[in-house]
Amino acid sequence: MSEAPGSFNVLSLHVLGTSSAKPTKGRSVSGSYLMTPGGAVLVDCGEGMQERIAVHDRWLRRIGSEDRTRLGRVRAVLLTHGHLDHCWGLLPMLHTMDKDGRTAPLAIHGPTSRAALRWVEEGHNSAPSLDSGIHPGDLAIQFDWWRRHGGKEGTLRFDVEWNLHPVDDIGIDGVEILNLDGTLFHAFQTNHGVPSIAYRVRTPSVPGRFNIEDARASGLDENAIRDIAKDSNSDEHRGPRRQERTLILSGDTAANVSSFNESIGPVDVLVHEATFDDAHEEQASAYGHSTARQAAHVGVEMGARLVALNHFSSRFQDLSHLGDEAAEIHPNCHLLEDGDRLQVDRDGMIRVDRRTADAWANILHLGLE
Numbered sequence: 009m010s011e012a013p014g015s016f017n018v019l020s021l022h023v024l025g026t027s028s029a030k031p032t033k034g035r036s037v038s039g040s041y042l043m044t045p046g047g048a049v050l051v052d053c054g055e056g057m058q059e060r061i062a063v064h065d066r067w068l069r070r071i072g073s074e075d076r077t078r079l080g081r082v083r084a085v086l087l088t089h090g091h092l093d094h095c096w097g098l099l100p101m102l103h104t105m106d107k108d109g110r111t112a113p114l115a116i117h118g119p120t121s122r123a124a125l126r127w128v129e130e131g132h133n134s135a136p137s138l139d140s141g142i143h144p145g146d147l148a149i150q151f152d153w154w155r156r157h158g159g160k161e162g163t164l165r166f167d168v169e170w171n172l173h174p175v176d177d178i179g180i181d182g183v184e185i186l187n188l189d190g191t192l193f194h195a196f197q198t199n200h201g202v203p204s205i206a207y208r209v210r211t212p213s214v215p216g217r218f219n220i221e222d223a224r225a226s227g228l229d230e231n232a233i234r235d236i237a238k239d240s241n242s243d244e245h246r247g248p249r250r251q252e253r254t255l256i257l258s259g260d261t262a263a264n265v266s267s268f269n270e271s272i273g274p275v276d277v278l279v280h281e282a283t284f285d286d287a288h289e290e291q292a293s294a295y296g297h298s299t300a301r302q303a304a305h306v307g308v309e310m311g312a313r314l315v316a317l318n319h320f321s322s323r324f325q326d327l328s329h330l331g332d333e334a335a336e337i338h339p340n341c342h343l344l345e346d347g348d349r350l351q352v353d354r355d356g357m358i359r360v361d362r363r364t365a366d367a368w369a370n371i372l373h374l375g376l377e
């Protein structure tokens with residue numbers, strides 16, 4: 009095991025699916041487990057998500073890691089859009105949670121449109137027609153169906169809070185959708201043909217490092233020093249306060265998102281899709297996706313320190329050329345694999361560790377400049 013002793017990671021993202029549309033060898037469809045200071049959330053939930061979380065957690069337990077992915081700890085599920093490779097695993101996962109004896113409430117968030125909300129309110133019993141302007145896969149329509157088929161009150165022993173966010177109301181400044189004990193989640197509209205959003209996760213700032221020599225030199229006794237050291241609201245005998253840490257988790261999107269610029273920042277890590285390579289740029293824009301190079305450009309525009317790429321087309325066996333194309337644009341790009349753990353600590357250190365047979369292999373380490 010290679011976990012740094014005493015490290016305190018404010019954000020720990022366990023990536024559990026990096027393939028687009030269909031699972032391939034070693035790559036599942038979308039879904040990640042994110043631990044924050046305010047608790048755990050899932051970002052997207054493709055098929056088999058509960059099993060992926062359990063397999064990963066067993067592996068973490070086996071190597072003695074404290075950074076686990078327990079399904080019961082998940083406080084919220086954040087869906088980026090209604091395509092099935094991003095959400096089809098949600099309803100079965102709710103039933104697994106119920107069978108595990110869950111009683112804590114669960115919040116589910118996802119994008120929709122005003123038109124789709126109206127369609128659901130009107131109580132139609134059929135899917136909207138193609139010329140209605142409403143995508144039948146809009147999450148408002150799926151949530152309505154799921155609630156009636158297994159997600160409703162009385163079926164599950166815990167409360168599910170279904171939250172829909174009309175993208176019509178989300179300006180380029182984003183909207184706050186969730187506050188988990190000070191860790192803030194903002195939604196930003198993306199561009200994917202169906203209502204789609206990216207999530208910005210921002211942790212609160214924390215006090216600077218406690219300087220015990222400085223405290224002793226001021227004549228305090230050991231008890232007083234211990235009390236001050238424990239008091240996270242005190243800046244006494246501490247270095248400068250440590251800033252918020254920020255992660256952007258974008259689902260499927262074309263690269264032309266108006267809010268994706270430096271005003272969204274500062275950004276430690278941008279997780280962005282890279283479905284295609286340079287040779288498929290036309291397909292990327294036709295289907296509301298991005299190339300690896302375009303994703304790296306977004307990272308530059310945002311001022312992201314690291315661009316982590318995922319959601320790769322199953323046509324690519326070898327992804328190294330996508331990495332090369334992205335690296336021409338942004339100096340720090342990383343091609344994610346299933347099982348990767350991406351961490352940001354409170355001092356701003358970023359690291360990526362890869363799951364191997366019996367340990368973490370550290371494959372990337374990025375300090376503050």
Ligand SMILES: [Zn+2]
Pocket residue numbers: 089091200260
């Ligand atoms: Zn999609």
